Amino acid sequence: MNLFDLSLRLNGFPIRKAEIALEEIQQKNDVAFEDYIIYKKQEIVAYHLKHTPFYKSLAKSINLEDWNTVPIMTKRNLQQPLNERLSEGFSTNNVYINKTSGSSGDPFIFAKDKFCHALTWAIIKDRFGWFNLDFNASKQARFYGIPLDKKGYYKERVKDALSNRFRFSVFDLSDAAFDNLLKKFSSTSFDYINGYTSAIVQFAKFLERKNIVLNLICPSLKACVVTSEMLFDDDKTLMETQFGVPVINEYGASELDLIAFQNPKGEWQINSETLFVEILDKNDNILPLGEEGRVVITSLYNKAHPFIRYDIGDIGTLSKQSTAKKPVLETLIGRTNDIAILPSGKRAAGLTFYYITKSIIEDDGNVKEFVIEQHKKDTFKIIYVSSEELSEENKLIISNEMERYLEKGLQIIFERQNQLQRSKSGKLKQFSSLINVKL
Structure with missing residues (x-):
């Protein structure tokens, strides 16, 4: 049945x-x-x-x-x-x-x-x-x-x-x-x-x-x-x-x-049957295929409520091989509010921090999960769940790697917890910027 x-x-x-x-x-x-x-x-x-x-x-x-x-x-x-x-x-x-x-x-x-x-x-x-x-x-x-x-x-x-x-x-x-x-x-x-x-x-x-x-x-x-x-x-x-x-x-x-x-x-194929997806720059101009920008979507069938050129809040790239019938999403970097603004003014996708740290922090299997929060332009907190507290040596390695990939002068705070806070729906946000910076 x-x-x-x-x-x-x-x-x-x-x-x-x-x-x-x-x-x-x-x-x-x-x-x-x-x-x-x-x-x-x-x-x-x-x-x-x-x-x-x-x-x-x-x-x-x-x-x-x-x-x-x-x-x-x-x-x-x-x-x-x-x-x-x-x-x-x-x-x-x-x-x-x-x-x-x-x-x-x-x-x-x-x-x-x-x-x-x-x-x-x-x-x-x-x-x-x-x-x-x-x-x-x-x-x-x-x-x-x-x-x-x-x-x-x-x-x-x-x-x-x-x-x-x-x-x-x-x-x-x-x-x-x-x-x-x-x-x-x-x-x-x-x-x-x-x-x-x-x-x-x-x-x-x-x-x-x-x-x-x-x-x-x-x-x-x-x-x-x-x-x-x-x-x-x-x-x-x-x-x-x-x-x-x-x-x-x-x-x-x-x-x-x-x-x-x-x-x-293995291609990330976009639903072109009911949606129209565009990639726009900060001035709302349509970007060529292969260039990174804001994901803007039109729902072609919703007559009860308009979602027309709706900025969903994500940053992504369409493949150069995309066609009208088969657009392919090449990259999806994350939410626009997940962009970190560093003291120098440099911007970095928040998941960059997560990705850099992930390659080091999980090597020995001690750390089960972690998230990163930006509290100030130069201050980031790594909240983690682990069997044992991270050693001072590992903390120093992580701090040095984040500075090497991004810029000098960053302050990295480590906080060990018993479990991570998830949203009411159960989602886990890997990176969060807690500062109000206009992009």
Whole structure:
């Protein structure tokens, strides 16, 4: 029985209609697809100019024949009551409503019309199908957060049951919790793992310490899909070694859609069927393929709420081999608010600090997890969980390496904790700038 599809239909999301529409889009040849993108961009702008007072007030000087006249939307534009942003004919009673995670520091409530949300699931099902994973049949081992209040907890458990998945909480990453998790894998025919990168990496490290390859005790396992947090090459190698299956990188945003998904060739293929992705410079100019800039996205189907040239807050690069039908995300560096400004004025992606430190701090297996915070332009705190406190020698090596790669005069503070603070959803933010610097 197709419980997943049935649950979507019972909640008013026309999944079959969406799947048929997606098939029609994908059948277009390259030339027809370019025309399709041009048409859908103009159509969604025209729709919201006519039916959405909120968008009309934001976009007063648009020429539908000139895409560059379409203004950039930011999360700050959307931080007002949802009812004031909905299009005519839509209310909180006939749309899908959710809230962003707030990982960018600007959380807000958003809406999608029900066909648009069904398309989101059609895309997700299609991409998972690249690896022979079926939402209606494949069993998922889910590494996500879970509400701790009774109502929220049981609501998620019911959703998990309908979606053929079992959830492992990411709030307890102890060896004792992983021992219980391992027992569940040995007794359950899981087809794939899905969830937050940092938690799944910790599970892989546990398996490495135990000298266990997961698919030897769970032979049904086919793949691991990681999402929501940065995936480093060495972590991917570790997971593939310890799980014995391919690790697939997913990039999405709840308010939009699945943005990019690693295809079987290893390319991070962008969802061009329902989204239009651009890379812009700081002056809102479109950058050539291969150049790094702000990721700006247009949702081509959401008629309940405009997401048009929406600055998602990430920095990335499109491959030079990208086409209209098959754009490929070459790099995703992180959030714009994850950029560190050094005393000299030099800018560095915050994950640079994390990456430099990671190569040193985890060498001996003592440190289980760590995050980095910027407290002043010259002051960074490394918060870590470990079996033993870092030696003064290791602290000095880390401090010297950070200065060598970045600049002299940085102050590095080390703080050992029993466990790291995760967001309510269970995500772990590897780097955070706590200073207010305008980029």
